[in-house]
Amino acid sequence: MFCLKCGSSNDVAAKVCIGCGSALSLTAKSSVKPVVQVEAAGFDDVYYRAVLGDKNQDYYLDHFARFDDENKISPTWNWSAFLVTLFWLLYRKMWRGAGIYFALPLALQIVFFLMGLVLGGFAGFVVTLVSFVCLLAIFVVVPAYANGFYYLHCKQMIETVCSTTPDRQAQLDALSAKGGSSHKVLVVGVALSVMVILGVMTAIAIPAYQDRVARSRLVLAHAVGISATQYVDGYYTQYSSIPRNLDAATFMMTLPPFVKAVTINNQTNTITITMSGGSAIEGKSFKFVTMPGSDHLSWRCLSNEIADRYLPPECRSEE
Numbered sequence: 645m646f647c648l649k650c651g652s653s654n655d656v657a658a659k660v661c662i663g664c665g666s667a668l669s670l671t672a673k674s675s676v677k678p679v680v681q682v683e684a685a686g687f688d689d690v691y692y693r694a695v696l697g698d699k700n701q702d703y704y705l706d707h708f709a710r711f712d713d714e715n716k717i718s719p720t721w722n723w724s725a726f727l728v729t730l731f732w733l734l735y736r737k738m739w740r741g742a743g744i745y746f747a748l749p750l751a752l753q754i755v756f757f758l759m760g761l762v763l764g765g766f767a768g769f770v771v772t773l774v775s776f777v778c779l780l781a782i783f784v785v786v787p788a789y790a791n792g793f794y795y796l797h798c799k800q801m802i803e804t805v806c807s808t809t810p811d812r813q814a815q816l817d818a819l820s821a822k823g824g825s826s827h828k829v830l831v832v833g834v835a836l837s838v839m840v841i842l843g844v845m846t847a848i849a850i851p852a853y854q855d856r857v858a859r860s861r862l863v864l865a866h867a868v869g870i871s872a873t874q875y876v877d878g879y880y881t882q883y884s885s886i887p888r889n890l891d892a893a894t895f896m897m898t899l900p901p902f903v904k905a906v907t908i909n910n911q912t913n914t915i916t917i918t919m920s921g922g923s924a925i926e927g928k929s930f931k932f933v934t935m936p937g938s939d940h941l942s943w944r945c946l947s948n949e950i951a952d953r954y955l956p957p958e959c960r961s962e963e
Contacts, residue, residue, distance in 0.1 A: 721788055728833065756774065946959060
């Protein structure tokens with residue numbers, strides 16, 4: 645039950661207003677009045693308080709009073725409407741406005757995209773620029789006039805409710821039920837925000853972890869390659885030639901699960917280590933290349949398939 649003098653919300657069984665101390669029983673009995681008429685100065689605070697609810701009531705009342713005095717809306721920045729525009733519209737139960745705000749940018753993007761495809765060239769660039777300006781205007785205009793839009797929304801709701809019943813208390817109760825804020829939207833908004841934050845953190849953490857795993861596996865695979873070159877060095881010292889395969893050089897190391905194969909090509913004087921596991925290195929390889937010398941081999945590590953950021957420093961390309 646609302647006090648008809650100060651607009652404070654009271655319990656239905658209350659006899660005295662908690663805001664101003666007025667007797668609610670007498671007020672309720674005399675609450676049947678003609679439908680409220682809208683004057684130049686706008687509605688009284690009782691109706692505004694009923695439709696606003698308890699959240700940030702004084703903030704909006706100050707702006708509504710200004711709009712009533714000027715008899716028009718004007719720019720007044722609303723940070724909530726800027727930072728979380730769609731959720732602010734839903735939280736304030738501006739369902740139609742939320743739908744328009746959600747659909748309009750998408751529709752504009754589709755229209756401008758199709759125009760850009762048709763026109764192409766410089767004209768397509770101009771269309772893209774215009775689409776960017778339009779989207780920027782939407783994201784700036786809405787928070788700049790958010791309080792004004794909310795004011796018009798509340799006024800329309802008050803007029804609609806007042807036209808349905810002449811009972812003042814019934815009007816206030818209806819406005820209280822239809823207006824105010826939606827706590828469900830707030831809960832959903834917080835939940836979605838947490839999900840977005842977790843998604844962003846996951847999108848950053850998982851690739852970083854995968855990169856770290858790929859680098860560590862390549863370090864171990866590089867050690868396997870070094871071991872293979874040492875066996876080939878021993879064979880070359882004994883026979884002055886590159887072996888046809890690593891078995892001939894008695895290379896019998898058990899390979900780690902992420903090393904698919906270690907092979908040698910005595911035509912190109914190359915030892916190839918092929919990797920497995922992880923999209924960054926799956927099926928890709930790095931090589932140890934040598935040129936036979938008089939009495940020893942000098943090896944160089946390189947890869948044309950694996951990105952430098954994964955390779956050990958000894959195998960990265962020189963820039």
